[in-house]
Amino acid sequence: MSNLLRVTNLRAKNPAGEWISPQISFDLQAGEVLFFRGENGAGKSTLLKTILGLHKKFTGEFQFALRPEEIQYLPQLGNLHFHLPLTLQDMLKNTGTGSPLLQGLDLQKKWNTASGGERQKILLASVLEKNPRLLILDEPFNHVDKESVEVIEDALGTFLKSHPQSSMILVSHRAFVQDWAHVRFLEIR
Amino acid sequence: MNSFIDLLVIYRWSLPASIIAAGVLAMIGAQWTAREKSAQIFVLGQGTSLGIVLGLALNILLGVDYHILNLVLGFSVGGLTLLASEYLVETKADRNHVYFTLFVIFLALTYLLTSLVPSLESHIASSYFGDLAVMSDGGSILNLVIGILFGGFLWFYWKPLSMTSFHLVNHSYIQRSRRDLFFDIGTLVVTTLTIQNMGYLFTIGSLFISTTLASRNSRNLRAYFNRLMTISVVGCFLGFLLSLLSTNLPTVPCVLLGQVLVGCLLYTKK
Numbered sequence: 001m002s003n004l005l006r007v008t009n010l011r012a013k014n015p016a017g018e019w020i021s022p023q024i025s026f027d028l029q030a031g032e033v034l035f036f037r038g039e040n041g042a043g044k045s046t047l048l049k050t051i052l053g054l055h056k057k058f059t060g061e062f063q064f065a066l067r068p069e070e071i072q073y074l075p076q077l078g079n080l081h082f083h084l085p086l087t088l089q090d091m092l093k094n095t096g097t098g099s100p101l102l103q104g105l106d107l108q109k110k111w112n113t114a115s116g117g118e119r120q121k122i123l124l125a126s127v128l129e130k131n132p133r134l135l136i137l138d139e140p141f142n143h144v145d146k147e148s149v150e151v152i153e154d155a156l157g158t159f160l161k162s163h164p165q166s167s168m169i170l171v172s173h174r175a176f177v178q179d180w181a182h183v184r185f186l187e188i189r
Numbered sequence: 190m191n192s193f194i195d196l197l198v199i200y201r202w203s204l205p206a207s208i209i210a211a212g213v214l215a216m217i218g219a220q221w222t223a224r225e226k227s228a229q230i231f232v233l234g235q236g237t238s239l240g241i242v243l244g245l246a247l248n249i250l251l252g253v254d255y256h257i258l259n260l261v262l263g264f265s266v267g268g269l270t271l272l273a274s275e276y277l278v279e280t281k282a283d284r285n286h287v288y289f290t291l292f293v294i295f296l297a298l299t300y301l302l303t304s305l306v307p308s309l310e311s312h313i314a315s316s317y318f319g320d321l322a323v324m325s326d327g328g329s330i331l332n333l334v335i336g337i338l339f340g341g342f343l344w345f346y347w348k349p350l351s352m353t354s355f356h357l358v359n360h361s362y363i364q365r366s367r368r369d370l371f372f373d374i375g376t377l378v379v380t381t382l383t384i385q386n387m388g389y390l391f392t393i394g395s396l397f398i399s400t401t402l403a404s405r406n407s408r409n410l411r412a413y414f415n416r417l418m419t420i421s422v423v424g425c426f427l428g429f430l431l432s433l434l435s436t437n438l439p440t441v442p443c444v445l446l447g448q449v450l451v452g453c454l455l456y457t458k459k
């Protein structure tokens with residue numbers, strides 16, 4: 001298995017220079033799923049953002065063996081009201097993907113009127129259609145109804161099976177229910 | 190009728206330049222508003238305006254007439270404002286008050302320049318309020334060419350740019366492309382040229398009126414784009430024609446009111 005990401009002694013700081021996460025080190029291999037676990041406020045999301053270049057204050061280092069376009073990221077689903085009238089269809093590059101995530105979705109519905117489940121399903125479909133080598137998901141099951149959670153879990157499992165060289169880093173409070181291969185846990189505390 | 194056509198012949202460059210500029214500014218304004226950066230572009234306009242006034246002052250003090258100096262200084266101060274706001278201010282969670290502070294500082298500096306160089310006063314008025322009817326042919330043609338080129342870029346990449354705007358406000362924007370850099374530079378070039386040739390009022394008004402009135406009731410991104418173009422282009426054209434009815438009617442307020450009128454007519458239409 002090839003190494004996709006090496007993280008060494010990474011620790012995030014806030015603008016005042018105070019530590020806001022523990023120090024972590026890990027290697028991520030192709031085909032692996034890495035689960036970040038920890039209490040609220042432990043710094044899991046901040047560490048993800050640091051790796052993605054969205055949080056700039058940190059010590060330590062990280063190195064990808066991937067091109068930037070091979071990485072896809074879904075942040076925590078917020079209550080975003082977008083100024084432009086994007087429809088769910090607008091979020092996709094191809095509409096004929098046949099993804100189970102799109103089943104039952106009204107693609108003409110506007111983002112601003114879609115439910116949490118519909119939003120998360122369309123966002124996940126839009127990143128999966130790009131066939132990422134590394135998928136980074138921050139609490140993908142938050143603000144999502146039970147039925148949508150199952151659809152999302154199935155879609156992730158199917159993606160990992162059909163793309164054995166793709167990896168995933170996941171932050172979630174949800175108990176791990178899927179039988180995914182090559183899963184590792186990293187305690188953030 | 191003949192005299193009206195004669196008038197249109199006089200404005201053969203300024204009329205299409207204004208219409209194209211209104212359309213391009215509307216597209217720029219829609220994307221910046223979607224990125225929740227309205228205050229940033231408002232300050233960018235004021236920074237550019239300060240640079241242009243600085244160029245005018247230097248022209249007067251040095252006894253020369255180099256329009257390029259105004260443009261270069263407008264572009265430079267606008268560019269510095271954009272860089273500073275992007276890298277110093279945008280990282281702050283609470284930033285609108287910083288933008289308004291910058292706006293007031295730029296305004297105060299512009300006023301200071303006017304006091305130091307009293308003969309600037311008439312130039313300041315035209316720099317702020319503008320007059321599309323007295324635009325030079327050279328300025329109109331330059332605005333027209335740049336407007337068509339950047340407008341074509343915005344039209345062609347409308348959906349990807351809209352998705353970039355979405356990812357920026359969703360905090361999921363992790364891959365900056367050359368297209369996004371081109372969008373930022375194009376915004377700076379177009380706003381500098383329109384502030385220089387058409388005034389601050391026309392520029393800021395065209396950036397925000399259409400997107401404010403088009404955002405309601407549009408079915409999708411394409412319908413919204415069509416509505417945006419109708420408000421800005423048709424509104425500008427109608428306003429310009431209206432201003433030709435009397436010499437007492439200034440062009441810029443008429444053009445902006447034209448956009449408001451068309452926007453209001455479309456506001457309730459599904």
